[in-house]
Amino acid sequence: MEVFIALMDGVAVALEPMNLGLAVLGVIVGLFVGAMPGLGSVNGVAILLPFTFVIQGITGSATSPMIFLAAIYYGAMYGGAISSITLGIPGASTAVATTFDGRPMALMGKAHVALVVAALASFVGGTVSNIIFTIFAPALASVALDFGDPEIFALMLLAFATFVGLGGDDIPKTIFSICIGLVLATVGFDIISGEPRLIFFDITGFSHGIRFLVLAIGVYGIGEMLWTINTSRYGSTMTKVDVSFASILFAIREFRKAWKGTAIGSSLGFFVGILPAAGATPGSLMSYGVTKLVSKNPENFGKGEIDGIAAPEAANNAASTGAMLPMMTLGIPGSPTTAVLLAGMVIWGLQPGPLLFTEQPDFVWPLIGSFYISNVIAVIINLAFIPVFLWMLRMPFTILSPMIFVLSLVGTYAAYMDMFDVWLMVLVGIAAFFLRILDYPLAPAVLAIVLGPIAEPKLRQSLLFSDGDFSIFFTRPIAGPITVVAIILILLPLLKFIRDKFRGNKKVVDDT
């Protein structure tokens, strides 16, 4: 009851005209930043951090600037799905998994359904995580801290195993795709020993590593676009989209079919978000994998499955709230964006940590209240703008495609300010186009380059801890079951092969 009263007081402060206005502005900025390829919530929050000193100067409190930045964070989580679905380019790494099914659904002429499902799943994910955050904040932070290196590596292994076991693509090509993504993620300096690795032909551009967006935009912005042009011959790539009010209502009703993905995304996303150094991107990818794992129709994933859109979208919003938890209660950021928010809090004179809730309730509860308010604002603005997003899809492809190429190039440069990355992105895109023709699945490579920098140190630190003994992944109570499920999934195609072979032999014997 005490928590509820504190929350209501916080909501009342968050609804004050100044704070409400900042939340609306923050959500709109976040939507644009999230939808723009190459820019994500971290860019928006970092770039506008100096602006918050002006806000603090006007309002005299640290709450208003934090509400503004948190609203940008929320808006960006919604915005990432827009370009993933309408253009096929993930606006941010958090929306990569949304592309897997969002884009195929748009190509089937159901972009309105994909956009509505993404918005509503985001809303549910955000709301569920807000409620969990409000009630269980301190207790959950300690559970997440029980997740050590072996447990986190086991989770990563599970994410890769779902692609092998349930992907439905050619097995050696899928494994190759995962491995090349993981290997490319190691380019640069080894973060443990500091030794340079895989600096190809001693080109200095490789010393900073192959960045995620270079691969993601190359694959989805250039490679996918070349493939679409080659297969569609500039013809219409999607059936006509109905943008009437009735069609939006129909899409809202369709959302009921996505309950499973939304539930998994909301809960798993929040939990992964709490894990230090994880955040919304692994949260959304893992939720996608787990939803596929438990789905009755795993073969439909990657072809426009509604749960495949709901799960990552619910997860990235839930994770963005989850990532706030260790930041506020322990002073440990759960994602790059919360690291910037943490820096802001310190600059505004606050001390994040266990005493924040007791010593600064006037800051904490209005901020939590603003999470709820920003979430409502974001879903309303998002749904209201769906016809505008759909309008983009009705452009002739000979106008849309060069604009996507331009956005891909500008987005890559804007993200890292390095022309080497832009060249590399285009070359990756052309290579991805050739591999796509030969049916190499590229989504696992993108997943791998995101999770690789997390997975490798976790594996190496686990093995250092166990003195090189791999049994550490099987003997620990949380890591053990996750690893076993992952191995079963990896072996699933082999088991199916043996079963089919056995049935085939049996059929031959029966026939004779």
Place this chain on the structure above:
Amino acid sequence: MRRAEIVTSIILGILSLYFMWKSGEAPSWNPDIARFDNIGFIDGEGPGSGFWPFWLSAIMLICCIWIGINWYRKTSPQSVSEEPFLDSYGKKMLLMVGGGLLGFLGLIHIVGFYGAMFIFLFYYMKFLGRHSTRITLTISVFMPVISFFFFDIAMRIVLPKGYLEPLFIPLYDIFL
């Protein structure tokens, strides 16, 4: 397609071998470490720096051999496909669009992002899309202008201007 499948798997196999070779490279500042010393478990340090990429590259090589076996046994769809890898349209498209993209990249170093953006959009919409000059010019001008105000002015992300840099100085004076 059948030939492309095996040629690609051979190229990727060679790439995997190259990755394995590169992963085993010792840091230049320590001549005492031999190649491939870093791919195993080092006492007191755990797995070496080449451990993860080396063994992953080895798995990549195994996958390429596996793809080759599937090709030989004709058990994968591409190994039995009689379709061309790229037909004449595909080759032309790759030359026009891929070439246009590489031209865009080259032009950035000369006329900057905004100039190259204008030229690429004009080339694409006028010559590949065959749109009217009015639509082509409108979009070709609109995109760089919007991009300039979004990136350079609002987000303070300065894109390269090449030899057109002096033209932007008055705009910075007005808007920044």
